[in-house]
Amino acid sequence: MTGIESATGGFGSGGNALGRDNYLNHERGIKSWLLTRDHKRIGVMYLVVILSSFFLGGIFAELIRTKLLTPGNSALMKADTYNQMFTLHGAIMIFLFVIPGIPASLGNFVLPLMLGAKDVAFPRLNLASFYLWVGGATLALVSMVTGAVDTGWTFYTPYSTTTNTNVILMVAGVFVLGFSSIFTGLNFVVTIHKLRPAGMTWFRMPLFLWGIYGTAIIQIMATPVLGITLLLLIAERALGIGIFDPALGGDPVLFQHFFWFYSHPAVYIMILPAMGVISELVSVFSRKHIFGYTFIAMSSIAIAVLSFLVWGHHMFVAGQSTLSSMIFSFLTFMVAIPSAVKVFNWLATMYKGSIWLATPMLYVLSFLFLFGIGGLTGLFLGALAVDVHLHDTYFVVAHFHYVMFGGTVIAFLGGLHYWWPKMFGRMYSEFWGRIGALLVFVGFNTTFFTQFVMGSHGAPRRSYHYQPQFEAYHRLSTIGAYILGVGFVVIAVYLIHSLLRGRPAPANPWGGATLEWQASSPPPHDNFASTPAVGDPYDVEAWTWDGAVGGFVRRTPAEQPAGS
Amino acid sequence: MTAGDGRNGGRDEPAPIETGRLGMRLLVAALSMLFAASLVAYGLIRSRAAVWPPAGMPHLPATLWVSTVLILASSVTMQAAVRAVRAGRERALRAGMLLTTLLGVLFLVSQTLNWFALVAAHLTAKANLYGFTFYILTGLHAAHVVGGLIPLAVVTARAFRGRYSAEFHPGVEYCAIYWHFLDVVWVVMFAVLMLSS
Numbered sequence: 001m002t003g004i005e006s007a008t009g010g011f012g013s014g015g016n017a018l019g020r021d022n023y024l025n026h027e028r029g030i031k032s033w034l035l036t037r038d039h040k041r042i043g044v045m046y047l048v049v050i051l052s053s054f055f056l057g058g059i060f061a062e063l064i065r066t067k068l069l070t071p072g073n074s075a076l077m078k079a080d081t082y083n084q085m086f087t088l089h090g091a092i093m094i095f096l097f098v099i100p101g102i103p104a105s106l107g108n109f110v111l112p113l114m115l116g117a118k119d120v121a122f123p124r125l126n127l128a129s130f131y132l133w134v135g136g137a138t139l140a141l142v143s144m145v146t147g148a149v150d151t152g153w154t155f156y157t158p159y160s161t162t163t164n165t166n167v168i169l170m171v172a173g174v175f176v177l178g179f180s181s182i183f184t185g186l187n188f189v190v191t192i193h194k195l196r197p198a199g200m201t202w203f204r205m206p207l208f209l210w211g212i213y214g215t216a217i218i219q220i221m222a223t224p225v226l227g228i229t230l231l232l233l234i235a236e237r238a239l240g241i242g243i244f245d246p247a248l249g250g251d252p253v254l255f256q257h258f259f260w261f262y263s264h265p266a267v268y269i270m271i272l273p274a275m276g277v278i279s280e281l282v283s284v285f286s287r288k289h290i291f292g293y294t295f296i297a298m299s300s301i302a303i304a305v306l307s308f309l310v311w312g313h314h315m316f317v318a319g320q321s322t323l324s325s326m327i328f329s330f331l332t333f334m335v336a337i338p339s340a341v342k343v344f345n346w347l348a349t350m351y352k353g354s355i356w357l358a359t360p361m362l363y364v365l366s367f368l369f370l371f372g373i374g375g376l377t378g379l380f381l382g383a384l385a386v387d388v389h390l391h392d393t394y395f396v397v398a399h400f401h402y403v404m405f406g407g408t409v410i411a412f413l414g415g416l417h418y419w420w421p422k423m424f425g426r427m428y429s430e431f432w433g434r435i436g437a438l439l440v441f442v443g444f445n446t447t448f449f450t451q452f453v454m455g456s457h458g459a460p461r462r463s464y465h466y467q468p469q470f471e472a473y474h475r476l477s478t479i480g481a482y483i484l485g486v487g488f489v490v491i492a493v494y495l496i497h498s499l500l501r502g503r504p505a506p507a508n509p510w511g512g513a514t515l516e517w518q519a520s521s522p523p524p525h526d527n528f529a530s531t532p533a534v535g536d537p538y539d540v541e542a543w544t545w546d547g548a549v550g551g552f553v554r555r556t557p558a559e560q561p562a563g564s
Numbered sequence: 565m566t567a568g569d570g571r572n573g574g575r576d577e578p579a580p581i582e583t584g585r586l587g588m589r590l591l592v593a594a595l596s597m598l599f600a601a602s603l604v605a606y607g608l609i610r611s612r613a614a615v616w617p618p619a620g621m622p623h624l625p626a627t628l629w630v631s632t633v634l635i636l637a638s639s640v641t642m643q644a645a646v647r648a649v650r651a652g653r654e655r656a657l658r659a660g661m662l663l664t665t666l667l668g669v670l671f672l673v674s675q676t677l678n679w680f681a682l683v684a685a686h687l688t689a690k691a692n693l694y695g696f697t698f699y700i701l702t703g704l705h706a707a708h709v710v711g712g713l714i715p716l717a718v719v720t721a722r723a724f725r726g727r728y729s730a731e732f733h734p735g736v737e738y739c740a741i742y743w744h745f746l747d748v749v750w751v752v753m754f755a756v757l758m759l760s761s
Contacts, residue, residue, distance in 0.1 A: 194580070194583045224594050225598070241692070241693070243605055249693055
């Protein structure tokens with residue numbers, strides 16, 4: 001690989017392809033999008049629907065927080081509406097946004113590019129997965145209109161089998177979404193196994209792909225268990241008899257076991273791809289090779305395996321035996337080890353790097369801070385005695401928002417800003433990008449740190465009324481939610497603005513060494529004119545800024561100083 | 565080396581056989597978890613009951629053995645079809661595929677007769693958990709057999725139109741993976757149902 005031409009994918013002038021043939025203008029018309037088998041277009045379509053779901057779930061969150069400004073009855077919504085509101089907030093955010101978020105949108109776009117491949121292994125199945133998502137989401141939305149569910153997103157029996165809201169339709173929607181998830185995971189596993197280019201061994205694969213791989217394994221093995229659980233729930237509601245009914249010799253706690261056997265691994269479906277994103281970004285924006293590659297890769301697999309063994313920690317107060325609670329508690333603590341391995345390796349990557357505080361890196365720093373708090377408070381909840389006090393309080397709410405929002409959503413935003421120029425060929429405003437990241441960070445901590453304090457004082461979650469002693473905390477938390485809302489409006493505005501008016505992006509605006517940066521921005525329909533040369537995915541120091549090109553270029557070996 | 569040469573040709577071309585087989589195996593792994601979880605649920609419900617079947621309820625019909633023999637036979641004919649197409653013997657492929665499809669249909673007929681017999685003996689899905697679990701388990705399996713018969717019929721029709729050769733026969737290979745899986749699931753499910761009652 002020599003010179004600028006080949007380093008920028010052969011497109012010259014920085015590798016921007018907006019005026020030329022690229023995947024966005026290769027075919028025109030709505031049909032060419034709806035029937036596409038191009039992983040990049042499918043990724044973009046996922047991005048649109050997933051962000052729409054995030055918007056909807058966010059509206060519900062703002063309404064809930066607004067009600068909670070006052071402890072008593074509220075003119076904004078009645079108690080029953082409030083129950084439906086937090087259920088929908090949870091169900092939409094979990095099943096429509098966080099679970100598919102990073103793998104289906106960013107993963108779909110980036111995975112084949114990172115492999116130097118033309119597409120995923122099964123392009124048609126990929127499109128089918130997208131429509132399964134749309135079908136499942138439609139069922140869920142119809143259930144909202146015809147009798148929004150008020151069970152909480154966990155659908156616990158016996159309430160879910162007796163409430164008169166439209167549980168069957170909502171659960172059927174989640175069931176269909178599960179198929180989408182399984183097929184996406186299957187597609188990604190096969191793609192990673194079969195489409196790696198010559199020279200890319202398992203341990204020369206970008207770490208994002210290790211994260212996606214671990215996620216996909218959980219999707220394939222755990223989602224079917226949710227599927228059967230939901231089918232049994234539907235059968236119980238439809239037939240009026242079922243295995244979760246104690247009157248007939250069944251057991252409602254069985255539902256909890258089955259539900260969490262999926263839904264705890266699902267937490268790692270949400271966080272593993274996020275960790276993969278962070279592994280990419282931290283190296284690129286520290287301008288330094290990733291530290292401890294093998295440990296980061298293997299810890300993804302360790303987390304995926306452990307994720308199947310800790311579901312019982314959701315049920316410490318559900319009457320399981322003390323012995324099983326102790327075992328689940330111990331295994332829960334074990335998860336902290338691979339998680340901490342990752343965090344320390346990221347910190348070691350930053351150590352003595354030349355840290356570049358661009359927008360994506362601000363999200364990396366946010367992630368490290370917030371995921372640190374989220375992870376460590378998980379240990380509080382994993383300790384049996386402490387959990388009895390904290391169970392069903394705002395402490396739990398704060399904990400999982402620190403992991404799911406502070407972890408996954410922040411990493412999603414980081415990844416979105418990192419790959420945005422590749423996806424759309426345009427740069428966003430760096431100034432507003434930093435303002436947005438700051439607002440999200442401040443807003444998030446104001447909202448949820450407050451809830452840790454409130455929860456440790458015993459404030460119960462999910463209740464419409466609350467004790468006046470918690471009013472100050474609730475008010476502060478709501479103010480935080482508004483700041484967060486403003487932050488997202490800012491982000492939406494400058495990202496949409498960039499689509500129309502943004503500066504054309506070079507092929508490699510950040511100096512990444514993974515293969516997607518060798519395609520033009522945006523990439524052509526078939527990704528690469530010729531398979532790019534596979535090298536060390538973290539050899540970021542070999543890429544330097546070239547003002548003439550307006551992007552990063554790879555130094556030819558002759559230019560590199562001796563010994564580098 | 566051009567993009568995708570051999571690794572993936574075009575978005576509309578069928579995936580290479582090894583890629584497709586890996587995909588099918590992962591699908592089977594996912595469905596195995598579905599059946600494993602349903603059998604675990606059955607086992608837990610069974611272990612909580614003192615008498616199984618409950619007093620006054622019929623035992624499972626002996627004709628379930630007929631279903632078992634039918635699906636085992638269909639696995640044998642399926643494997644014969646795979647061997648035939650790998651050796652390029654087209655007539656044997658057609659016979660194998662046709663027999664497999666017929667045996668699959670007969671299995672469903674046999675299962676339906678079993679259900680009718682139980683309903684006639686007043687064991688419905690709404691009667692008690694004994695009935696509920698039986699219908700859910702066998703119904704879940706039957707749904708997957710229906711799902712398998714569709715591609716089986718398509719592949720059989722293609723075999724009769726001479727679309728497969730020793731070099732190119734992905735449909736036959738994929739059907740075989742799925743069909744043997746259905747066979748194994750039935751045998752395990754049948755054993756669990758019989759041994760627990």
